Amino acid sequence: AIPALLPWLTIADLERFVTSGDAFWVIPIVTAIAATTAAALTLIAAPHRLALLAGWGAITAAGGALLARSYGLGAGREVGAVGRTLVAVGMAIIVGASFETITRVREIGGWRRLVAGVSVAAAVFLVATSAATLPGGRAGYPADAYRDAFTFTAARPGDPSVSRILVVGAPSELPGDNRMIGGAAYRLVSAPMPESWEALLHEPRAGDDAFAVTLQTIIDGETTRAGELLAPFGVRWIVILSDTEDDMFARAWMNVFAGQLDLVPLGGGLAYPTFENEADDAVRALSDSGEAWAHVATGYEGKPEFGVALEVRDNANARWGPGDWEQIGWANGTSASAGWVGFDPIESRRWLAIAAAGWMLLLAGAAWAGRRFA
Amino acid sequence: MRRALAIIVAAVVGLLAVSQIPPADVRAPDFEIPVSGIDGATGDPSAWYCSWAAAGALRDTAFNLASIIDVDATITLPNPNPTEEPALADFSLRGPGARSIDEGGIVRHGTQPGIIEFDDGPAVATTATWSEEILTGDRCVVSVPKEWHLAGGVTAEGFTLQLQLFNPFAEPAKVTIETISEFGRSTLSGFESRDVPGRSWVTEDLSRLIPFLDIVTLTIRSESGIVIPSFVLNDGTDEASWPATGQSTTWDFPVTSLPGLEPTLVLSNTGSVGATVSIDLFTPDGPILDADGRIISPLEPTRIHLADLAEPPFALRVRSNAPVGAIIQAAAPGAFPRSDDAPPGQSDSDSGDDEETTTTIAPDATDDAASDETVPEEEEVTPFTFTGLAAMPGNTDTHERWLVPGLGIVPGADTSIWVLNPTGDDATVTVEPLGVSSNNVEKVLIQPGRYAEIPIAPLSETGNSAVLIDATVPVSVAVSIAGPQGVAFIGGIGIG
Numbered sequence: 001a002i003p004a005l006l007p008w009l010t011i012a013d014l015e016r017f018v019t020s021g022d023a024f025w026v027i028p029i030v031t032a033i034a035a036t037t038a039a040a041l042t043l044i045a046a047p048h049r050l051a052l053l054a055g056w057g058a059i060t061a062a063g064g065a066l067l068a069r070s071y072g073l074g075a076g077r078e079v080g081a082v083g084r085t086l087v088a089v090g091m092a093i094i095v096g097a098s099f100e101t102i103t104r105v106r107e108i109g110g111w112r113r114l115v116a117g118v119s120v121a122a123a124v125f126l127v128a129t130s131a132a133t134l135p136g137g138r139a140g141y142p143a144d145a146y147r148d149a150f151t152f153t154a155a156r157p158g159d160p161s162v163s164r165i166l167v168v169g170a171p172s173e174l175p176g177d178n179r180m181i182g183g184a185a186y187r188l189v190s191a192p193m194p195e196s197w198e199a200l201l202h203e204p205r206a207g208d209d210a211f212a213v214t215l216q217t218i219i220d221g222e223t224t225r226a227g228e229l230l231a232p233f234g235v236r237w238i239v240i241l242s243d244t245e246d247d248m249f250a251r252a253w254m255n256v257f258a259g260q261l262d263l264v265p266l267g268g269g270l271a272y273p274t275f276e277n278e279a280d281d282a283v284r285a286l287s288d289s290g291e292a293w294a295h296v297a298t299g300y301e302g303k304p305e306f307g308v309a310l311e312v313r314d315n316a317n318a319r320w321g322p323g324d325w326e327q328i329g330w331a332n333g334t335s336a337s338a339g340w341v342g343f344d345p346i347e348s349r350r351w352l353a354i355a356a357a358g359w360m361l362l363l364a365g366a367a368w369a370g371r372r373f374a
Numbered sequence: 375m376r377r378a379l380a381i382i383v384a385a386v387v388g389l390l391a392v393s394q395i396p397p398a399d400v401r402a403p404d405f406e407i408p409v410s411g412i413d414g415a416t417g418d419p420s421a422w423y424c425s426w427a428a429a430g431a432l433r434d435t436a437f438n439l440a441s442i443i444d445v446d447a448t449i450t451l452p453n454p455n456p457t458e459e460p461a462l463a464d465f466s467l468r469g470p471g472a473r474s475i476d477e478g479g480i481v482r483h484g485t486q487p488g489i490i491e492f493d494d495g496p497a498v499a500t501t502a503t504w505s506e507e508i509l510t511g512d513r514c515v516v517s518v519p520k521e522w523h524l525a526g527g528v529t530a531e532g533f534t535l536q537l538q539l540f541n542p543f544a545e546p547a548k549v550t551i552e553t554i555s556e557f558g559r560s561t562l563s564g565f566e567s568r569d570v571p572g573r574s575w576v577t578e579d580l581s582r583l584i585p586f587l588d589i590v591t592l593t594i595r596s597e598s599g600i601v602i603p604s605f606v607l608n609d610g611t612d613e614a615s616w617p618a619t620g621q622s623t624t625w626d627f628p629v630t631s632l633p634g635l636e637p638t639l640v641l642s643n644t645g646s647v648g649a650t651v652s653i654d655l656f657t658p659d660g661p662i663l664d665a666d667g668r669i670i671s672p673l674e675p676t677r678i679h680l681a682d683l684a685e686p687p688f689a690l691r692v693r694s695n696a697p698v699g700a701i702i703q704a705a706a707p708g709a710f711p712r713s714d715d716a717p718p719g720q721s722d723s724d725s726g727d728d729e730e731t732t733t734t735i736a737p738d739a740t741d742d743a744a745s746d747e748t749v750p751e752e753e754e755v756t757p758f759t760f761t762g763l764a765a766m767p768g769n770t771d772t773h774e775r776w777l778v779p780g781l782g783i784v785p786g787a788d789t790s791i792w793v794l795n796p797t798g799d800d801a802t803v804t805v806e807p808l809g810v811s812s813n814n815v816e817k818v819l820i821q822p823g824r825y826a827e828i829p830i831a832p833l834s835e836t837g838n839s840a841v842l843i844d845a846t847v848p849v850s851v852a853v854s855i856a857g858p859q860g861v862a863f864i865g866g867i868g869i870g
Contacts, residue, residue, distance in 0.1 A: 055381070061384075065388065071395070183404045259600055264544040264545075
């Protein structure tokens with residue numbers, strides 16, 4: 001399977017992969033006690049082979065917990081995810097061994113049966129708590145907290161997909177990755193609704209740095225027209241996410257934006273405090289004739305105009321096209337003649353990906369054939 | 375054996391997991407909106423909020439702009455109907471330079487607060503409003519805190535006090551106003567979570583809401599949004615307006631009175647403990663340090679009749695061990711109610727006699743019959759006096775550079791700059807005119823602990839409507855405008 005990972009292994013920044021974000025899983029104390037009880041008692045009461053199995057499960061779960069909490073060792077979000085997966089696998093082994101132990105009526109008797117009964121009770125608790133997430137229909141994943149925060153953009157005048165939303169709040173409140181400024185979190189997402197591939201953020205580039213400088217200028221109180229400064233980044237709306245009424249982050253962001261002359265707070269029972277930018281041309285791609293282009297998939301579409309330049313307000317990269325490309329500050333200049341612009345794929349990587357997909361199909365076919373004809 | 379080993383390994387790894395240190399728990403961001411000093415300007419783009427201005431059939435207002443460097447300025451005048459677009463006017467200033475913009479030339483809507491935005495700085499703004507009967511002016515406000523203090527209100531008989539709440543931002547504001555008067559502290563009726571619509575203003579007649587109060591201090595807190603408050607006081611002869619401020623432990627007043635006017639100082643303390651206040655006077659003969667000292671209790675705003683301490687004119691500094699609010703007000707003698715303790719050996723009736731005598735200095739100050747009897751005798755003492763009402767919050771800081779706009783712009787009125795040198799060193803003050811010409815730079819030497827009045831020629835003669843003051847030591851600056859319409863004091867704006 002290693003060749004299937006080649007496109008990723010040859011391109012990805014592995015160091016960033018394992019260190020980006022924070023690996024710290026807060027273990028629910030009741031669950032931890034139940035898991036420890038189930039593991040320890042199964043190890044004590046189970047027949048030898050089952051006990052060893054439970055032992056491996058306990059070591060796996062404990063090792064997973066260590067990985068999932070290894071922020072202090074420099075581990076990142078992905079390592080944390082691996083750790084939590086190991087915890088789940090380890091717990092499954094312990095629960096399985098525990099249930100199996102209580103069925104070994106001939107081998108387990110006396111005080112060991114009593115201990116096994118307590119172990120099973122703890123295992124039942126673990127299964128029940130896991131099953132409790134099923135009725136919600138989200139398998140324990142967080143609720144869809146952001147739909148209410150962003151859908152209002154579709155009801156505003158104009159095409160929302162020509163603009164972005166600046167989302168700010170506490171570090172734990174934002175969808176996906178976030179960037180930090182002054183201890184608070186922010187990120188840009190697409191309107192009217194962010195795409196799933198926007199969840200992870202790349203390393204900051206020229207446009208991201210320029211945006212951070214702009215945001216710092218606004219935070220420092222050096223302008224009373226934040227909207228004018230945010231418009232070149234395509235920011236038409238600002239949503240302040242908060243979990244409680246006395247959220248210090250939300251209050252600080254409110255103070256930052258409430259004193260701006262060209263940001264209008266939107267009422268109407270929105271889920272979160274929201275401002276709309278009154279400044280002109282708060283769009284993410286703008287032609288020289290003043291046409292705003294809509295964000296479609298990973299590119300932009302708009303009115304074809306021959307001989308008219310188009311400014312694409314994304315990080316400067318020569319792969320934006322079609323047509324001639326020029327760097328405009330941190331953004332891109334290209335042509336509006338085709339009616340669309342996109343990011344030209346890197347051919348070598350694309351071929352690697354296609355080859356990997358082919359190799360995966362070949363492996364699956366070989367596996368099927370091996371079972372079918374062996 | 376293997377069981378024990380598994381238990382030990384799992385336990386050790388589990389303990390290691392439990393002992394891991396979590397990321398720092400960040401409970402609040404490390405930024406907040408910086409609040410500029412009320413009398414300072416920075417080198418950044420800025421917006422100045424002029425809460426009290428009016429241009430109509432009877433009144434004219436000038437927005438007075440000055441800048442050190444080339445700047446573009448935009449004046450925004452919100453429409454009285456918030457749903458309609460505001461009036462906008464763009465101007466350029468070649469720095470160092472100054473302009474005085476007639477509000478009526480942009481729009482005449484009557485009472486009409488404005489916003490002046492500069493795209494760079496240091497640049498500053500003040501207003502002057504006048505008619506045939508009144509003259510007033512304010513330093514516009516550049517800071518926008520959530521809590522304001524407005525001291526010096528009077529709703530006693532003969533006074534009309536208005537509260538102006540200007541919300542220049544789009545977000546509706548919700549404010550709660552607390553009143554501190556001689557009767558204690560209370561929430562202003564009708565102003566518990568009072569809404570002030572965005573890009574709009576509310577003018578409330580406090581004389582009808584809380585009548586017959588000799589001294590009123592307001593604390594205005596914004597629960598949401600931001601407002602710019604100011605007081606507008608009318609005593610039947612003139613109008614005075616002044617913006618809300620914060621509180622400070624030091625207040626400088628380079629000007630406290632003009633001939634014919636009696637200065638009073640209003641002190642208020644909205645803290646929880648008493649503030650020990652000392653008053654230093656800076657007279658033409660030298661400083662009188664600790665001319666008065668008293669404790670200002672939290673619920674007892676105090677008016678001090680400064681003429682009881684020394685013969686005006688003089689400049690003044692207030693020092694306190696806790697933040698207090700301070701306003702200077704000058705009016706015809708006897709105009710303001712007496713609520714402070716008279717100095718030893720002087721009764722209220724004594725001071726009343728003094729007021730009568732002093733009042734007669736101004737030929738037009740009063741129609742009191744008793745005054746008329748002494749007119750011939752007093753005219754020999756003071757050849758020229760002013761009538762009217764002026765008020766001004768002090769300067770909280772001294773600076774070596776000041777931008778002073780709005781000079782010589784009111785027709786028929788005299789304008790003076792007042793410079794206080796509160797230091798122990800000589801101050802050499804360079805006064806550079808700004809406007810059409812920067813020639814005729816003047817240098818003034820001010821001895822330690824003294825002040826100087828620098829008369830300014832009318833704009834119509836010089837083409838200059840501002841000065842840049844550069845001093846060798848930190849000084850404090852204010853402006854007086856006095857004419858047949860009335861009098862106005864305007865605090866200076868330091869730039870470094």
